[in-house]
Amino acid sequence: MENTEVESDILRSVRALLRELDGHHHAFQGERGMLRWTLHKKIDRNPLNSAILVKILVKELERAEKGDYRHYIIPLLHTLMYTLIKAPCISDDLYERVYDFCKKLLTLPKPYCTIGLDYAFRLKIERVTPGVLYQRMIISEQSLKSDPYPYQERVFMFADPDVLSKAVCNSLVTEAKAAQMYQNPRSCMCYVITRAVQAALGEDCDVESFQRILQNKPTDELEHCFRQVVAAVECTGSETNADRGRHAERLEKIYSMVLNSSAGGGSSPGGLHGTPLPNPNISFHLWTDEDQLWKELVLFVRPVSQTCEQDCLSQELDNFEIQDIVSDCDCCEQTRFSVLSTDSGIERDLPAAGEELLPPSSTDVEHARLQRKGGIKKKACLLESMALLQNSCNGPGAKQCGKLHRKSNSNMVPMPHFHRLYTARIVVLGDDRVLGRLAQTYYSLRKRETRRVFLTPRLSLQFYYVPVMEGQPNTWPTQDHTTPGQMELCELAVYLGKADPWYESNINTLCHMIPKLATMPSSLSTHPMSDPFIIDVIAYYVRLGIQPVYFQVYAVKIFFSNEAQEPAEDVFLTELSAKVQDCKAPKDHMQTKKKTTLEVPGADLAVTYSKVLLSNRKKEVEVLLRSTGLVMKAIPSSETEDLACLNVNIAEVVKTSNLTGRSFSSATNKIRTRNIKIQSMEQRTFNLCLDKDFRRTYTNVVGVEVSPCLEPSYCLQKTRTMKFSLHEPEDVGLAKYMPKSLLLPINTFAGIIQ
Structure with missing residues (x-):
């Protein structure tokens, strides 16, 4: 009953x-x-x-x-x-x-x-092999040392302190610390041993006595038992014709050995008992440094050893790559790649007198002997090229530029798999502004890896997004009702919720729940055994959310009214908005101006774009119109939309005539494109804002070029190929297997359900 x-x-x-x-x-x-x-x-x-x-x-x-x-x-x-x-x-x-x-x-x-x-x-x-999934999850998430299964995972939570309040950040830190109370290596090893033995023997084992004996064992004996269990489970899991009975015999020997090692080594079956599944190792970070993500990944892949001090590694990280930014290979005149010095620093190994030497600085004359001289360019080895290729092939194919990247999986030729021992699960919390920052960081990281492959062969990157929004969103100052007046700060989360209902139920609900829970008195401070809800949900998300949705990153080149100022280059993920600055005429000019003359708002803009067609044909369009502003949306309004493009809404000023004279009205000119150039034809400039983030605002702008951001590894291979075949119109070599565009994958539970 x-x-x-x-x-x-x-x-x-x-x-x-x-x-x-x-x-x-x-x-x-x-x-x-x-x-x-x-x-x-x-x-x-x-x-x-x-x-x-x-x-x-x-x-x-x-x-x-x-x-x-x-x-x-x-x-x-x-x-x-x-x-x-x-x-x-x-x-x-x-x-x-x-x-x-x-x-x-x-x-x-x-x-x-x-x-x-x-x-x-x-x-x-x-x-x-019962219990193998639990064992592998604990070993990787808790970074337990295991030769048969050496894989390690870590969850990095990044929160932008300019987006989230101090109360929310403190609440997340409290939950992360509470979840790690029972994550010490001894407890986790006991969990793995108990779970494997019980899963293999069922009700024929005395779980309570077995756990008590394990907890009283010295650390070295516990580690020895842990290694025996892991080896037995992984041995069965790797066998072609594995036998469950033989697996049970192996673990029964270990079980009997542990019981016999105790003084009261009797065994009486006590039924099934549950084994806790601790949350993964989650570290919380306030995103204050632009290179913070990259440094954390390097420390994860190459942690501080017992013989190396922290300051030595910090200095090594600072000097790892001094010039880490590669220019866009298809957009700039000169491209400079990694230069490797091969000299020994000994005087007799220096170049001959006819070769060029780097002159020493006047302030560093006494340190001149320590400087590297005459570095040569070195071609990347096959391992580095294959690593870049395999990393690029994880995403959608290069030749599907006409379709929506989010719905396509890899159609590339399978390459030899690099066994990446490390998996970093990056969880960003915030709104679309933090996603724009993530796109910037991801682009910089890919350029670093193109210059010098370090993380790619070792590390698998997985990105997760938890929307968090506090209070009312800010508004873009505008007087034109055709321009979106209120920011949709969680636009990408809304799209993912429509595409994946399970993401909507489990993750999008945290958007307002996290700030609400942060204002409540925490039960974790008075009751440490309380369940940390937010961390539990994030742990569920990173464990089962393995279906990526790909989003195109767009590159922006910005030209300023001051011709002496160099054009700026940036990227955005969700939105680019622009508003023409008001041009106020001098007072003396206004006094002499005729009253019948009506000042036309906005500025004349020359717009050149490639029109998106279902046939995937290229059609260049050039128009001249007067506008007060525009908004470029990179996120489609519907999950069923099947084209990867920018939806550009231009607030156009239209002249009309009536009985009272001339007047002006506004209309929205809608454009769907992948590449667009906008140039102001007057002295008026406009303000530019990327990803709804006012910290990324550009002023005195007269021109802008937007196009899909190119994958740096593709640019590298393309540049190398062009050196040997200058007249090849199509991609050859490794470049034809690489996607041209840089796509940011955000993991969900189901991807996009068609």
Whole structure:
């Protein structure tokens, strides 16, 4: 009777979760984002009910597949997989039903077939080697030393202090610290050992006695037992014809050895017990330095050793690349790549007298012997080229410029896989302004890697976005109603929510919930055992959100009214807005001006753009119009839009004549393009704002050029190819396998559901 009540309660929770996905049940709006978390917490408090939840989820999946409820499939599948990872033991028939359902998804379009294939592969391994998914997750997330499975992951949370308030940042820091209370290596090793033994032996082991003995063991003995368990599990997982019985025998030997090592080594089966799944290692960072992300990644890939002091590494990081910015290869006249010096610094190794030497500085004469001389250009080795190519091929293909990059996966020729041992999961919190900053940083990082490949062969980068917005958004000062007056500061999050309903339910609900929770008194300070909701949701997001949505990064070249000032180059991700500055005439001129003359607002702009056509043909258009401002939107208004382009809305001033004389009205001129040039034909200038961030505002602008930002690795290969074949119109060599455009991938749960 008790099991019936528990099953009814879990079924009600699952049905409520499904009604939330329908989006038209207003009674559940206040609980959006909480239902999934509450359901998993019920199972965490009583892990024995995990089998009941798995059984219910399988039934709902089969019902959704038979009926017209396809939008239920991916959320139910993620909920099911998260439960299986944490479940102490699941019967073979349930594994078989889940595995068969995942195979059925292979007949459906993306992303169903992609997620189904991934989960079918995991389930096949987990069924033969129970506990392997849990073990690998703990080892990688907690950075435990393990030779059979040397992979490491870390979650970096970046918050812009100019976007988020101090209260929100402090609340996130408090939760991150509370989540790490039980993440010490000893506890995590005990979790891995206990989970592997219980998953293999089931109810035939005394879990309580086993855990007590492990906790009392010295650290070196615990590490030895941990290495034995990991080796046994990974050995079974790597076997072609793995046998579950043989796997159970291996772990039973370890289990008996641990029990016999204790004075009271008796064993009496005590039933199944749950094993905690600690949150991943999350570090919180206030984004104050432009190079902060890159430095954190370098420290993660090459941490401080016991024999190396922190200041030595900091100096090494500062001198790692002094000139780290590469010019845009297709947009500038000169391109300068990495220069490697090969001399030894000994006097006899210096160049001959006829060769050019670098003159020493007058202030550094006494240090002249320490300076490197006569560096030569060195071609990148094959490993570096292949690393850049493989990194570029993770995204959509290069030849699909006419379609929406967000919906296309890699169609490239498969290359040898570089086993990246490190995975950095970058979580940015804020609105579209922090995403614009992320695009800038990502572009700089890709240029660094083009100059000198360091992170690419070792590190896999995964980007995640959690929208957070406080108060009312600022408004762009304008008097023209045709120009958007109120900023949509979470425009990209709205798009992702429409494309992926599970992202809408779990992540978009944090947009206003995080500031709300920050104003409440924290229960974590008085009750450390309280569940950290925000960190739990972020941990769920980074673990299961593995389907990227690609967004085009656009390059901007800005020209100023002062001809002596060099043009500025920047990038943006979501929006570029411009407003013509008012030109006030002198008072004496206004007095002599005829009253009948009406001043025309705005400025004459020459606009040249390539029109986007469904046939993917190129059509250049040149127009001259008068405008007061414009807005370029890079994020489509609908998730069903199938073209990658800029939607440009130009506030055009139209002259009209009536009985009272001449007057002016405004109209919106809509343009869809990928490349556009705008030039002011008068003395009037305009202000330019990128990604709705007033910190990135340019004044006294007379011209702007916008085009898709090119991938730096493609530029490098293209430049090398042009040295040997100057008249090749098409890409040859490695360049033809690389995407031309730089795409920023933001991970979601399902990508874009078509």
